[in-house]
Amino acid sequence: MGKKLTEAQIETFHRDGFVFPIDVFTEQQALQLRTELEAAEAKWPEAFKGAARNNAHLNLKCLDKIVHNETLVDAIEDLIGPDILNYGTVLFIKEANDPGFVSWHQDARYMGLEPHVGITAWVALSHSNEQSGCMQMIPGSHGVIKDHNDTYGEENILTRGQEIQDVDDTLAVSLNLRPGQMSIHSARVIHASQPNNSSDRRIGFVIQPYMPPYVKQTIRRTGAQLIRGTDTHQNFDLLGRPAIDMAPEDVAMRDQINADWAEILYDGAEQRRNF
Ligand SMILES: O=C(O)CCC(=O)C(=O)O
Incomplete structure (x- = not known):
């Protein structure tokens, strides 16, 4: 037994x-978090549009x-050990009856993070199921990084609309979650x-990835938060936490991080x- 996960979950x-x-x-508790998030969306709508879906945790308590x-x-510690950085977050929100979708992909392909030991926590703030467009995964597909085509598909909500072709979707497992549950997936x-x-929004708050501090960003230096333990590698500029919502200096810091991400x-x- 780990701190949170059972041996069976770690093995899975x-x-x-x-x-x-x-x-x-x-x-x-999840409903309370959703209410707080939606109040922030109503108050600062521009802070959630386009690239601003990235790294809102740097501005919102x-x-x-x-x-x-x-x-x-x-x-997370049960899977990657006691020294933990977080690279960033993405709000993957699909509105009610939203045609937006995510094509088959591997996160590690475009993140520039090496080695590929990062893991994503996908936290449901609404019901996430087949009807609302939950995450689907191909079990055991975390071996080889596949070629991706950049489609830029209009309804595709990934940056490049990147997709792996010829995925056998009969193997897919649907990750049904109630509000307040999470899934964890490998970057690969x-x-x-x-x-x-x-008829409801599907709100996924995606923390992506948590990683041990020896991971390197190979494309450009950027920031990360130290979540637990120590960072003896200094591969990232360590970012602070918001004391209040939308402090101008925190917003400027997030804009810089999002420019790095682009x-x-x-x-x-x-x-x-x-x-
Ligand atoms: O929320 C989604 O539908 C997709 C999210 C995703 O691709 C990810 O968490 O890596």
Whole structure:
């Protein structure tokens, strides 16, 4: 038994490249977090548009406290050890009846982070199921990094609309989560998600990735937060946590980090989009 995960869950993660569902918050706590997030969206709508879906935890306390949640980080420690950095976050929100989808891809392909030992926590702040376009994963696909085509598909909500072809989706496992649960996946596992055909928003707060401090950003120096333990490598500029929501200096810091991310994620790309 780890601090949070059972031996069976740890084994599942190493065998399949992902593990779910993991209880982090009660449904009531998740609803409270969603209410806080939606109040912030209503107050600062520009702070969530386009590339601003990235790294909102650097500006908002309700998201910062998820990134640093002890139960969640205990599960991460069970998989990557006691010294933990977080590289960033993405709010993957699909509105009700939203055609937006995510094509089959591996996160590690475009992140510039080496080696590929980072892991993502995907936290559900609404019901995430087949109807609402939950995450789907191909078990055991975290071996080889595959070629990706950049499609820039209009409804594709990945930066480049990158996709791996010829994925056998009959093998896919749907990661059904109730609000307050999370899944954890390897940066190398092949995953996707379908449109939201439900009448509620599908809100995934994606902490991506948690990583040990020896990981390097190979494209451009940028920042990360120290979550637990020590960082003796100094491969990243260590970022602070928000004391209040949307402090101008924190917003400027996030804008700089998001500018770094654009350089990294679109490195060598033919086109750039606004996220
Ligand atoms: O939330 C989604 O539908 C996709 C998220 C994703 O691709 C990821 O967490 O790596």
